[in-house]
Amino acid sequence: MPPKLILASGSPYRLELLQQAGIEADAVPSHVPEPDLHTFPDLAAGLIYLAQSKANAVAPLHPGRPILAADTVSLVDGHILGKPTDRNDAERMLRKMSGVHHEVWTGWTLLAADRSFTVTGVDKTSILFRTWTESDLNDYLDCGEWQGKCGAYGLRWPNDPMVESLHGSVSNVIGLPLEQIQSTLNRIPALFELHEPSP
Template sequence: MIILASGSPRRRDLLLQIGASFRVVVSDAAEESGDALPPEELTVRNASAKAMAVAAQQPDFPVLGADTVVSLDGHIYGKPGGREDAVRMLSELSGRTHQVTTGIALAVGGRVFTDAAVTEVRFAPLSEVEILAYVESGEPLDKAGAYAIQGKAAVFVESLHGSFSNVVGLPLHAVARLAGKAGVNLYDHYGKGPTG
């Protein structure tokens, strides 16, 4: 069994999808933000901080931390600060290809194993009406880059190159590969879902 150091329902659902054995303990680690670091470095640092904060309280279990950002032309887009910010973000992503980066960290027995996944996502050109209607739905307000690919924003995506689950918030192949490297079994009770 592992501990997921995230309150994200999307990450929880993705681990459920693959039948991982886990429980959730939300990390209180502070997250870095901004454009000072490249997306891969920023997300790995945040994921590591989350995993280590929970591992300090739960030393007997492997702890998985994750952090996802959207970036375009070197600028990092986190969660929007409100409706106007969401409109601005979506307007800037419209008709362009951006990157979604998720850093992952697995804290095991005092060691931290890390990786990052990058997916290229191309948005169709979006009209002001489409953007405003989407923002009014409320869906983008707590999502990096102001959209949820697994939700209503799926219609905005012309193409995608890389891991789909990464764009949702957790690159499952990378997580499985990292668990193998760390000697962690994600499937103690294979197919039975979370244990608490």
């Protein structure tokens, strides 16, 4: 039996996505400090670096098991939005996204069970939010669903009243581009293989 995947994340949403896809995994938070993504040559490079840092932090604690890590941000008019620090920060983010297009980017990495190689990728999804009323905004802030969510927003697909249109991976908005990850796991079974060292 191949070793079970380790998800280097404390996000219950990412773990739930894997479970819904039939991918068995144990979640292990990495507690890696997040760097300023503006310091990287481009957003994709920064997200992959952070995902690899998370995987590398967890790997020594779980030898012989493949590691999956990811990082997700929203991009609005060139501004990077991560998780809100409080209600006021969430309100700022939501007002910025009301009635406009934005992108959700996820960088991810898969570290092989024998640590001999990694596979990385980036996915992005384009979303257009409706123009929200003050009542819509306050109701959403009051429900607390913004907490711990990239861009202060939790997608309720397929009947999300706040979304005008979505192009790309729905699961990517929640935190993992399952289409890319499932394809990689199926295409590269060596991610789960352990090799005895040569004598």
